[in-house]
Amino acid sequence: MGTVEIRPAPHIRGERTVEKIMLNVVYSLLPVCLFYIYQYGISALASMTVVTGACLLTERWLVKTGTQSGTLADYSATITGILLALTLPPGFPLWMGAVAGFVAIALGKGLFGGLGFNVFNPALVGRAFVQAAFPTAIATYTPSFLPGRFFEFIPSSLAWPLMMPADATIWLKEKHLDALAGATPLAKWKFEGVLAGAEELITSLSGHMAVGPSPLLILACGAYLAFRRYLDWRVPTAILGGAGAVAWLLYFFGPGHYPNPFFMLFSGGLILGAVYMATDMATSPVTPRGMWLYGGLIGLLTVVIRYYSGLPEGVMYAILIGNAATPLIERITQPAPFGKGVFGGARKGASYPLHPGYISREEAGAVTPKKRILKNKPKADERRTPNS
Amino acid sequence: MTTVATAKNWDEFMEGIWKQNPVFVMVLGMCPTLAVTVSAINAISMGLATTFVLIASCGLVSMMRNITPKEVRIAVYIVIIATFVTAVDYAIQAISLTLYDALGAFIQLIVVNCIILGRAEAHAARNPPVAAMTNATGMGAGFTIGLLALGVVREILGNGTLFGLSLFGEGFQPWVIMVLPPGGFFVLGSWLLLFSWRARRKQALEATHHA
Numbered sequence: 084m085g086t087v088e089i090r091p092a093p094h095i096r097g098e099r100t101v102e103k104i105m106l107n108v109v110y111s112l113l114p115v116c117l118f119y120i121y122q123y124g125i126s127a128l129a130s131m132t133v134v135t136g137a138c139l140l141t142e143r144w145l146v147k148t149g150t151q152s153g154t155l156a157d158y159s160a161t162i163t164g165i166l167l168a169l170t171l172p173p174g175f176p177l178w179m180g181a182v183a184g185f186v187a188i189a190l191g192k193g194l195f196g197g198l199g200f201n202v203f204n205p206a207l208v209g210r211a212f213v214q215a216a217f218p219t220a221i222a223t224y225t226p227s228f229l230p231g232r233f234f235e236f237i238p239s240s241l242a243w244p245l246m247m248p249a250d251a252t253i254w255l256k257e258k259h260l261d262a263l264a265g266a267t268p269l270a271k272w273k274f275e276g277v278l279a280g281a282e283e284l285i286t287s288l289s290g291h292m293a294v295g296p297s298p299l300l301i302l303a304c305g306a307y308l309a310f311r312r313y314l315d316w317r318v319p320t321a322i323l324g325g326a327g328a329v330a331w332l333l334y335f336f337g338p339g340h341y342p343n344p345f346f347m348l349f350s351g352g353l354i355l356g357a358v359y360m361a362t363d364m365a366t367s368p369v370t371p372r373g374m375w376l377y378g379g380l381i382g383l384l385t386v387v388i389r390y391y392s393g394l395p396e397g398v399m400y401a402i403l404i405g406n407a408a409t410p411l412i413e414r415i416t417q418p419a420p421f422g423k424g425v426f427g428g429a430r431k432g433a434s435y436p437l438h439p440g441y442i443s444r445e446e447a448g449a450v451t452p453k454k455r456i457l458k459n460k461p462k463a464d465e466r467r468t469p470n471s
Numbered sequence: 472m473t474t475v476a477t478a479k480n481w482d483e484f485m486e487g488i489w490k491q492n493p494v495f496v497m498v499l500g501m502c503p504t505l506a507v508t509v510s511a512i513n514a515i516s517m518g519l520a521t522t523f524v525l526i527a528s529c530g531l532v533s534m535m536r537n538i539t540p541k542e543v544r545i546a547v548y549i550v551i552i553a554t555f556v557t558a559v560d561y562a563i564q565a566i567s568l569t570l571y572d573a574l575g576a577f578i579q580l581i582v583v584n585c586i587i588l589g590r591a592e593a594h595a596a597r598n599p600p601v602a603a604m605t606n607a608t609g610m611g612a613g614f615t616i617g618l619l620a621l622g623v624v625r626e627i628l629g630n631g632t633l634f635g636l637s638l639f640g641e642g643f644q645p646w647v648i649m650v651l652p653p654g655g656f657f658v659l660g661s662w663l664l665l666f667s668w669r670a671r672r673k674q675a676l677e678a679t680h681h682a
Binding site (some may be wrong): 176179190212215216217218220243245246247248 | 639642643648654657
């Protein structure tokens with residue numbers, strides 16, 4: 084007797100499998116990870132290893148106990164771990180990173196039934212949990228490109244489990260680096276009114292800014308994925324376009340009060356969120372129009388949270404809210420099926436054949452059903468009734 | 472005869488603690504369960520206050536069950552319960568004002584706790600006083616255990632203490648989320664998960680034994 088393998092949708096036979104897509108995302112993340120490790124040294128490497136390890140162990144445990152479908156070999160937990168580590172500060176205590184990884188997989192994915200069933204992006208669920216649980220630690224950034232970063236841990240990384248991390252400012256003072264504040268550009272703008280320079284933001288290379296990997300690098304890696312159609316270009320475009328447009332409008336009417344839209348786009352985690360988090364296939368709409376709406380919503384919410392709330396960064400909550408709105412967005416943006424109505428709307432009772440035009444993440448090898456439209460529509464009196 | 476009666480009473484008592492635990496099995500009285508379990512002390516006081524009201528009102532309802540007109544029985548239950556809640560309210564205020572402030576409106580809200588009204592309607596109104604009070608004691612104990620289970624976890628993680636005693640010494644990193652409302656939901660969810668997982672495993676084991 085053969086075994087029945089339960090797998091998440093789509094159930095289309097094609098060259099692209101879940102494993103293949105996920106593996107490609109992992110490959111595309113490698114340059115980003117390497118750059119992050121180059122920026123922050125051994126602490127970033129340890130953080131990434133521990134968070135990803137926690138994700139994989141949790142996944143293994145949940146799959147083994149039968150709570151969750153899927154296997155470790157589909158690389159989705161690896162992606163969750165890497166993305167989660169990239170959103171955390173490099174000196175985030177390792178035990179808190181492990182908690183974040185566990186919560187991300189267990190609460191974000193396992194409880195819903197595994198890959199493809201989750202409502203929210205698992206990595207962001209993990210991050211949201213640790214942000215609410217450890218608000219101080221998650222806001223503590225250290226400057227990048229410190230001397231000796233490849234041989235020395237940031238002291239807060241090595242905090243004992245359940246214990247408070249060491250204060251990074253004392254450590255920086257000992258290294259005579261206390262002039263370099265450890266705040267992110269967004270926090271600096273929000274709480275001190277200092278605006279970071281353009282090229283610093285774009286490359287993350289100059290100075291000792293406390294930032295993540297270079298937005299340019301992330302965009303390049305995202306472009307590779309979009310080019311190979313492993314992610315849909317509409318979502319990042321809509322998010323960046325939406326955030327940029329709203330930020331530009333506000334800047335246009337109040338240039339003294341708001342930063343320029345460039346700063347809005349290239350600071351914080353907006354690029355990483357737009358390219359890698361919001362495009363998560365299970366938690367974003369599948370309809371093309373829905374993607375634009377979803378992206379625009381996230382972009383708008385990001386700007387609103389950043390400008391008008393107490394938090395310096397709003398990408399995470401914006402994407403989580405977008406995830407929650409996804410089923411509704413899909414419902415109101417159903418593409419018009421065969422047999423459009425007079426006003427372009429869907430004909431009542433029309434069916435939706437599986438067609439790559441409707442599913443934007445089309446399968447490379449999927450077979451397109453041919454349109455079957457009768458050339459000569461039979462007239463009413465010619466139609467045969469079953470009784471005759 | 473006595474042993475049979477004792478065994479029956481014991482079953483009646485244990486029902487509330489284990490088989491029909493108000494928090495983990497019936498999922499009743501969630502309002503105080505989520506709101507006041509920030510610390511173990513709060514949880515245990517809330518549990519004891521509810522237990523007292525439960526026992527006293529179930530006893531009285533049971534004694535009056537034959538003279539209560541059916542049409543106004545709910546009003547009668549509420550008046551009885553409210554009487555005891557007022558007594559508890561004043562008692563707590565007299566014993567400890569800090570505790571009274573910590574529990575806040577949830578002491579008065581014991582009146583509308585569905586465990587008490589549910590027990591009065593479903594059990595006390597149909598059984599003699601001793602059985603009703605035994606059952607109420609079990610239910611109250613079950614409720615207290617449930618609250619305590621939440622309160623202990625939330626206090627240890629959220630504050631690093633247990634009944635106000637420091638467990639980890641200086642430098643403990645509090646999990647802020649645990650003393651916030653989401654923490655209540657997470658901890659309750661985890662306990663429910665544990666209980667349902669246990670129940671399923673037991674079922675699965677029994678099924679394999681029978682097969």
